[in-house]
Amino acid sequence: MNIVVWIESKAGEIKSPAIEALGVARKLADSTSGEVTGVVCDGAGTAIPDQIMTAGAHHIVTRTRDDWDTCGNDTIAREIMGVCESRNAQMVVCAATSAGKEVLSLVAGGMGIPVAADCVDVSVNEGTVEFERPIYAGKAHLRQKVHSDRVALSIRPNYGEKLTVDAAACQEEAGAAETGWKRTAFEQGSTGQVELTEAEIIVSGGRGLKEPENFKLLEELAEVLGAAVGASRAVVDLGWRPHSDQVGQTGKTVSPKLYIAVGISGAIQHLAGMSSSRTIVAINKDAAAPIFGVATYGIVGDLFEVVPKLQSDLKAVLQ
Ligand SMILES: Cc1cc2nc3c(=O)[nH]c(=O)nc-3n(C[C@H](O)[C@H](O)[C@H](O)COP(=O)(O)OP(=O)(O)OC[C@H]3O[C@@H](n4cnc5c(N)ncnc54)[C@H](O)[C@@H]3O)c2cc1C
Secondary structure (H helix, E strand, C coil): CCEEEECCEECCEECHHHHHHHHHHHHHHHHCCCCEEEEEEECCCCCCCHHHHCCCCCEEEEEECCCHHHECHHHHHHHHHHHHHHHCCCEEEEECCHHHHHHHHHHHHHHCCCEEEEECEEEEECCEEEEEEEECCCCEEEEEECCCCCEEEEECCCCCCCCCCCHHHCEEEEEECCCCCECCCCCCCCCCCCCHHHCCEEEEECHHHCCHHHHHHHHHHHHHHCCEEEECHHHHHCCCCCHHHEECCCCECCCCCEEEEECCCCCHHHHHHHCCCCEEEEEECCCCCHHHHCCCEEEECCHHHHHHHHHHHHHHHHC
16 A cells, blocks of 8 residues: 655655554565655755655655645645655545645645545455544544545544664655745744644643733743643633644644643533643642543642642653
8 A cells, every 4th residue: 555645844854654654664565564654844955854765765855845735735735635646545645734735635625535634553364444532522433444446534642653674775866846836924923942743741821810910830840840720711711722732623633652631621612622632730729620531640739839849840850
């Protein structure tokens, strides 16, 4: 099975979930005697990091232009469709980041193929693609078969596997991208240093923080951990944080390795966006708060005492 993977990048910096998606694709290709082609759409003259050459692709195709930042995702989708055509791809894969989901839906729409979104597991059994993805706010996993010759898949961040293969076996092919339309305005959404859906660690705050200024406590903790800062809808509705920070049913779905919920009650709509995180730590003064129902570790206490202590202890250990 030949597989094309979009390797999301910006100014030569490859997004970590894209490396995981490559690893998933390589394992599927190996089990079906196929090949993986990674597509990088980045600026002319941008060096491709060595990391990409060993991450699982048999071929890397670069499509360069200097204004990718202002291009619509449909320009990227068109480049990917072109590569799918030339490589006779049966599968196209992206990481399920915000951009990845949009690009994949454009590719699937353009090629007229089904989409399996947000997969946490993919396999091919006797030629049939099977995938698994969380449903009902992560309370259950659905396993389905794809009844189509071709399929588009997005892989949930932190669920793939980063591989290291022989770099010499990876071939590179460069070319200029075709001209597409441009955005006339571009608004930077997130306030955080790390994009929420790609973060390995998220420190998220809720109404328990009492005032917007108190998010500084979480920002300091996040800095020590190299984490992104998220928020519940209650604080977004109050105008304390931008909507791009919101985790949950009407915000972002995240699945970091570590999610620290601070002063968040754990309403079902919040759990919908974070309950598939690998490890969940909840800090709440109410022992009966629903967040403890999904937490791996819980601290019952006043966040204004617990968070500064946690921050200084972690700083002493990590820095
Ligand atoms: C259609 C719909 C969609 C929604 N979508 C979302 C969504 O995407 N994301 C989302 O988050 N919500 C969403 N909501 C809202 C959701 O139902 C909750 O209202 C919201 O998540 C509550 O936010 P919170 O936990 O910050 O606030 P609260 O429920 O008020 O919880 C605050 C918590 O802080 C604790 N606390 C207070 N003081 C301290 C202290 N000093 N130390 C420690 N703990 C303390 C309290 O014990 C409490 O548990 C949605 C609701 C609807 C109806």
